[in-house]
Amino acid sequence: MTKSDIIEGVYERLGGFSKKEAAAIVETILDVIKEALTRGEKVKISSFGSFSVRAKRKRRGRNPKTGATLEISARRVLTFKPSQVLKSSLNP
């Protein structure tokens, strides 16, 4: 499934909008979520799951190819945690 499949589904479900308008709204949804995450805010979608940004400290890593030790800089990573509702609907 790609973004265009999602847009298609929204377009079919929602009468009175062109496909272009449906695409713009889906894009807005993604943008709003992305902006919240960029601010470091957690995004909680009930009965789906939550996206949260976690800060990782710098650490020493290794280049698996050459074996050379190098420092992995501090960074923020995004994690998704499926909700209990989603987990049980995937495992009936």
Add this chain to the structure above:
Amino acid sequence: MTKSQLITAVAKQSGITLERAAIVVNTMFDQLVAAMKREERIEIRNFGNFVMKSYGGYTGRNPKTGEKVRVPPKRLPFFKVGLGLKHMINGK
């Protein structure tokens, strides 16, 4: 940010009613769940991908009581952040 806050923001930014914004947001997540149930890979450009992983069952232990428990097989969605969003989160 919760789902209802997301809906409010989408309604405002897209200039549509709250009811319609709610339908679009719910339709979008319903479609993601349906794809996960079909064990289909979901690719959303500049956001990320969801991939389903299946686990076999195993016998585990209740760490508190030491009691043996059967853990049934399960499938869970995994999220991998897309490049665009990964950079956004790190302020690049």
